[in-house]
Amino acid sequence: MLSTPSPAKGKFSWQALVWALLYFWFFSTLLQAIICFSGFSGTNGLRDSLLFSSLWLIPIFLFPARTRAIAAVIGIVLWAASLATLCYYVIYGQEFSQSVMFTMFESNTGEAGEYLTQYFSWKIVLTAIAYTAVVIFLWTRLKPVYIPSPWRWLVSFALLYGLILNPLITGTFIKHKPIEKTLNGMASRMEPAAPWQFITGYYQYRQQLSSLNRLLDANNALPPLANLKDSSGDAPRTLVLVIGESTQRGRMSLYGYPRETTPELDAMHKSDKNLTVFNDVVTSRPYTIEILQQALTFANEQHPDLYLTKPSLMNMMKQAGYKTFWITNQQTMTERNTMLTVFSEQTDKQFYMNQQRTQSAREYDTNVLAPFKEVMADPAPKKFIVVHLLGTHIKYKYRYPENWGKFDGKMDTVPSNLSDDQREDYNDYDNANRYNDHVVASLINSYRATDPNGFLLYFSDHGEEVYDTPPHQTQGRNEGNPTRHMYTIPFLLWTSDKWQSAHPRDFSQNVDRKYSSAELIHTWSDLAGLSYDGYDPTRSITSPQFKETTRWIGDPYKPATLKSYDSLPYGESVGNQ
Numbered sequence: 001m002l003s004t005p006s007p008a009k010g011k012f013s014w015q016a017l018v019w020a021l022l023y024f025w026f027f028s029t030l031l032q033a034i035i036c037f038s039g040f041s042g043t044n045g046l047r048d049s050l051l052f053s054s055l056w057l058i059p060i061f062l063f064p065a066r067t068r069a070i071a072a073v074i075g076i077v078l079w080a081a082s083l084a085t086l087c088y089y090v091i092y093g094q095e096f097s098q099s100v101m102f103t104m105f106e107s108n109t110g111e112a113g114e115y116l117t118q119y120f121s122w123k124i125v126l127t128a129i130a131y132t133a134v135v136i137f138l139w140t141r142l143k144p145v146y147i148p149s150p151w152r153w154l155v156s157f158a159l160l161y162g163l164i165l166n167p168l169i170t171g172t173f174i175k176h177k178p179i180e181k182t183l184n185g186m187a188s189r190m191e192p193a194a195p196w197q198f199i200t201g202y203y204q205y206r207q208q209l210s211s212l213n214r215l216l217d218a219n220n221a222l223p224p225l226a227n228l229k230d231s232s233g234d235a236p237r238t239l240v241l242v243i244g245e246s247t248q249r250g251r252m253s254l255y256g257y258p259r260e261t262t263p264e265l266d267a268m269h270k271s272d273k274n275l276t277v278f279n280d281v282v283t284s285r286p287y288t289i290e291i292l293q294q295a296l297t298f299a300n301e302q303h304p305d306l307y308l309t310k311p312s313l314m315n316m317m318k319q320a321g322y323k324t325f326w327i328t329n330q331q332t333m334t335e336r337n338t339m340l341t342v343f344s345e346q347t348d349k350q351f352y353m354n355q356q357r358t359q360s361a362r363e364y365d366t367n368v369l370a371p372f373k374e375v376m377a378d379p380a381p382k383k384f385i386v387v388h389l390l391g392t393h394i395k396y397k398y399r400y401p402e403n404w405g406k407f408d409g410k411m412d413t414v415p416s417n418l419s420d421d422q423r424e425d426y427n428d429y430d431n432a433n434r435y436n437d438h439v440v441a442s443l444i445n446s447y448r449a450t451d452p453n454g455f456l457l458y459f460s461d462h463g464e465e466v467y468d469t470p471p472h473q474t475q476g477r478n479e480g481n482p483t484r485h486m487y488t489i490p491f492l493l494w495t496s497d498k499w500q501s502a503h504p505r506d507f508s509q510n511v512d513r514k515y516s517s518a519e520l521i522h523t524w525s526d527l528a529g530l531s532y533d534g535y536d537p538t539r540s541i542t543s544p545q546f547k548e549t550t551r552w553i554g555d556p557y558k559p560a561t562l563k564s565y566d567s568l569p570y571g572e573s574v575g576n577q
Contacts, residue, residue, distance in 0.1 A: 010064065010144055010146035011146060012145070012146050012147060012148075013143065013145065013146070015143075016142075016143040016144060016145045016146075017145050019138070019141045019142055019143065020057060020060060020067075020071075020142060020145055021054070021057070022138055022141075023071060023075070023135075023138040023139060023141075023142060024053045024054065024056040024057065024071075024074075024078070025049070025050055025053050025054075026134065026135065026138055027053065027075075027078040027079065027081075027082040027135075027194045028049035028052075028053045028078075028082055028192060028193040028194045029046065029049045029050055029053065030082075030086070030131075031049075031082070031085060031086050031089055031095075032045040032046040032049040032192050033046060034089075035089075035095070035361075039362070039402070041358060041360055041361040041362070041398070042360055042395070044358075045095075045192040045358070046192075048189045048190070048191075048192045048193065049192040049193045051163060051189075051193075052163060052189070052190050052192075052193035052196065053193050053194075054159060054163070055159060055160070055163060055164075056074055056078075057145075057156075057159065058156045058159055058160060059074070060144075060145060061145060061147055061152045061155060061156045062152060062153070062156055064144035064145055064146050064147075064152075065144065067142055067143065067144045067145070068139065068142050071139060071142055072139065075135065075139060077194075077195055078194045078195060079131075079132065079135055080195075081194040081195035081197065081198055082194040082195075083128055083131055083132075084096070085194070085197055086127065086131065087124050087127060087128070090123065090124065090127055091124070092355070094354075094355050094356050094361075094363075095192075095197075095355075095356060095358075095361070096197050096198075096201065164186070167182070167185070167186055167189075168182060168183075168186070171185060171186075180207075183203075184204065184207075187200035187203060187204055188200070208338045208341075211338050212338055212341055212342055212345070215308075215338075215339070215342045216342060216345055216346070218308065219312070219315070219342070219346060222309070222310065222311055222315065224311065224315075224319050225311055225315075225316055225319060225532040225533065225534065226532060226533040226534075227531075227532055227533050228316070228319055228320060228530065228531070228532040229530070229531050229532070230320050230321070230528075230529055230530055231529035231530075231531070232502070232503070232528070232529040234381075235453060235502065236381040236382065236453060237381075237382055237383075237452070237453045237454045237499070238376065238382075238383040238384075238385065238447075238450075238452045238453070238454045239317075239322070239383070239384050239385070239454045239455060239456075239527075239528060240384075240385045240386075240387065240443075240447055240454070240455070240456040240457070241313075241384075241385070241386045241387070241456075241457050241524070242386075242387045242389065242440065242443055242456060242457070242458040242459075243292070243386065243387070243388045243389065243458075243459065243460075243461060244389050244391040244392075244436065244440070244458065244459065244460035244461065244489075244490065245288065245330070245388075245389055245390050245391030245392065245393045245460065245461055246391055246392045246393045246394065246460065246461070246462065246463070246464040246477075247391050247392045247433065247436055247460035247463070247464070247489065247490060248460070248463030248464050248465075248466075248468075248485045248486070248488050248489065249460075249463070249488050249489055249490045250463075250468060250484075250485055250488055251429060251430060251433050251466070251468075252265075252433060252437070252490060253266055254266055254269060254277060254437075254490070255277075255279070255490070257413075258412070258413055259407065259410075259412070259413055259430055260434075261430050261433040261434045261437065262433065262434070262437040263434070263437065264437050264438055264441035265437050265440065265441055265492070268441060268444065272494075274494055274495050274496065274497070274500065275444075275492065275493070275494050276492065276493040276494075276495075276507045276508070276510075276511060277490075277491075277492055277511060278491040278492070278493070278510070278511050278513070278515070278541065279511050279512050280512055280513065280514050280515065281459065281488075281489055281490075281491035281515045281516070281517060281541070282463075282487040282488055282489060282515075282516055282517070282551055282553070282565050283295075283460075283461065283462045283463065283487050283489050283516070283517050283518070283553075284300075284301060284487075284516050284517070284518040284551070284552060284553055284554075284565075285462065285479065285518075285553070285554075285555075286462045286463065286477035286478070286479055286482070286486040286487060286553075287462065287477065287479070288330075288340070288461045288462065289337075289339045289340065291461050291462055291517065291518070292339075292340070292343065292461060293307040293339065294307070294517075294518040294520075295459075295461075295517045295518060295520040295521070296312050296313045296314070296343055296520070296521065297310060297311075297312045297313065297521065298310040298311075298521060298534065299518075300518050300519070300552075300556075301518070301552040301554070301556040301562055302556070304556035304557060310534075312343065312346055313520075313521050313524060314326075314343060314346040314347050314384075314386070315346060316521075316525070316530065316532075317384040317528075318346075318347075318348070318384075320382075320528075320530055321382055322380075322382045322383060322384040323348050323349075323378065323380035323382065323383050323384070324346075324347035324348045324349075324383075324384045324385075324386075325347055325348065325349050325350075325351070325375045325378075325383065325384070325385045325386065326343070326344035326347040326349075326350045326351070326385075326386045326388070327350075327351040327353070327368050327371045327372055327375065327385065327386070327387045327388070328340070328344060328350075328351070328352060328353065328354070328368075328386075328387075328388040329353045329354045329363060329364075329365050329367045329368050329388065329389055329390045330354060330388050330389075330390060331354055331355075331356060331359060332352040332354065332355060340388070344386075344388075347384075347386065349375075351368075351371040351375075353367035353368060353371070354367065354390065359393065359394075360394070360395045360398060361398060362398045363390060363398070364399070364400065364401065364435070365389045365390055365391065365399075365435070365436065365439040366439060366442070368387050368389065368439070368443070369439075369442055369443070369446065372385070372387060372443060372446060372447075373446055376446070376447065376450050376452075377450075387443060389436070389439060389440075391432075391436050391460060392429060392432040392433055392436055392464065394464075394476065395428075396425060396428035396429045396431070396432040396466075397424075397428040397431070397432075399432040399435060399436070400431050400432050400434070400435035401435070404431055404434060404435050405427075405428075405431050406430075406431060406434060407427040407430045407431055407434075408427055408431070409427070410427060411423075414426050414427070415467055415472035417471070417472055417473075418467055418472060422467055422475070425466060425467070425475060426466055426467055429464070429466045440458055440492075443456070443458075444456055444458075444494050447494070448494070448496070451496070451498070452496050452498065452499075453496060453498040453499055453502070454495075454496055454498075454499050455493060455494060455495040455496065455499055455527060456493070456494045457491075457492070457493050457494075457523075457524070457527070458490065458491075458492045458493075458494075459489055459490065459491045459492070459517055459520070460489040460490055461489075461517075462477065462486065462487065462489065463477075463484075463485050463486050463487050463488045463489055464476065464477060464485065464486065465477065465478075465483045465485045465486050466485070468483070468485045469483040469484070469485060479553075479554060479555060479561075480561075482553060482554075482563075482568060483568065484565075484568050484569075484570065487553055487565055487568075489517065491515070491517070491541075493507065493527075493542075503529065505542065507542055510541060510542055510546070513541050513546060513548065514548050514551060514566070515541040515551075516551040516552070516565070518552075519539040519540070519541075522535060522536050522537070522539040522540045522543075523539075523540040523541050523542055523543075525540070526540035526542050526543045527540075527542055550564050550566075551564060551565040551566060552564065552565070553565045553568075
């Protein structure tokens with residue numbers, strides 16, 4: 001074993017400390033630096049990897065005489081974990097995360113094996129050799145970091161306290177958060193650093209899986225809809241529901257916005273009589289999970305828990321004899337997104353295209369096009385397909401390729417009082433809308449190319465305020481301080497010639513109806529020709545029996561906060577009805 005001089009006789013060396021930092025930082029920070037400086041994501045991962053990699057300094061501070069031996073043992077673990085995540089990124093362009101674990105563990109053996117077999121390539125072999133060579137070089141430069149006693153104990157404790165103990169104490173005893181929330185917060189911050197991406201990822205995966213399985217078991221125990229009838233009979237058909245994300249209609253040229261943010265849908269609307277654009281649909285909540293708990297179920301502002309006690313849209317379509325599919329570019333398995341995974345797992349087959357560790361990472365919705373074509377070719381006579389997009393979700397510049405920045409640096413339509421950063425966000429949002437237009441139009445065109453019997457319905461989960469409403473200083477969504485743009489959404493219906501022939505309907509008289517997507521399940525039932533106990537045609541925007549009702553917005557668990565959307569003041573922008 002390597003021996004070094006006694007700590008009592010050694011002198012502190014800044015050079016030795018720098019080499020030790022470089023050694024331990026390298027394992028985690030290389031990947032995070034690549035992610036950050038390539039523009040793939042922000043700086044948080046880089047910051048956290050630097051901080052939590054520093055914890056490995058503690059044992060070499062305490063036992064400097066065994067610096068290289070300790071560093072070698074720790075380094076083997078860090079090398080294996082970090083090399084695996086680096087190779088995963090090289091292959092898939094995504095960070096390793098709890099979502100990856102979910103996809104692998106919930107796949108069959110053959111599918112899971114695909115993740116492993118793709119590692120064996122010359123690209124990966126060369127990456128591994130180069131990576132290992134740098135690690136060995138850094139290890140050979142290590143020397144003891146002598147800190148006189150008792151300072152080495154105090155410094156070590158300070159590192160441990162600052163990074164681990166203080167967040168635990170502050171979160172649990174000062175802020176009075178549940179211990180699970182405190183641990184989850186710490187796990188999220190530690191995740192970029194090796195080997196914590198595996199440890200915290202597995203912890204978070206198991207935690208969310210438990211919640212997921214409880215909700216799925218409860219859903220499976222629900223009784224079916226009573227007296228379900230399908231007026232469309234046994235004719236083969238394919239019905240598609242496309243769910244957007246954070247897309248407000250006021251920033252779409254399809255709805256009158258002066259910038260050409262939806263050129264493909266604009267052209268389609270002019271040339272294709274089968275595309276119907278509804279002008280006055282809003283959402284009831286400005287958050288994804290909360291609105292989909294209503295839109296995809298029978299829950300509403302009066303009965304918000306019905307998503308737990310009544311069948312969902314997915315359950316209904318399976319009961320009606322459809323083979324059901326879910327294709328998503330949303331994150332798969334996170335604390336926030338577990339309910340989305342519950343909905344997806346209610347279908348027969350799922351395609352999880354986005355395993356990113358964070359939402360703020362480059363991931364494009366064109367991911368869904370290939371699996372959509374695959375599903376369209378499925379031989380099942382009756383198919384129901386849900387496509388869930390990442391849409392125009394913040395951070396907007398990560399929602400489109402860099403060569404799609406048509407509005408970069410433009411000043412038309414931009415409020416004059418915005419800062420440089422705000423102007424950039426404003427233009428990024430319009431660029432993201434333009435790319436979302438391309439994706440939605442591509443889905444419609446891909447669907448149309450199969451000569452289907454059916455319809456495709458697209459709506460966004462909620463809107464987004466991007467400096468639209470005076471004084472033009474609000475960005476995002478805030479239920480406590482609502483603006484119209486947080487709730488206005490696109491709502492588009494494309495029907496095939498075959499479906500129109502069998503179900504002749506003229507929707508042109510319906511496009512200006514005031515409607516809330518919270519009632520979507522009734523519109524879907526009406527379009528699909530389904531009836532059952534509880535179906536209400538007056539709550540379908542396409543039904544001749546439709547009746548306008550108050551479009552409530554707000555938290556249904558706080559009834560006093562509910563208000564009518566139509567009571568909100570108007571802004572200055574179009575599409576803001």
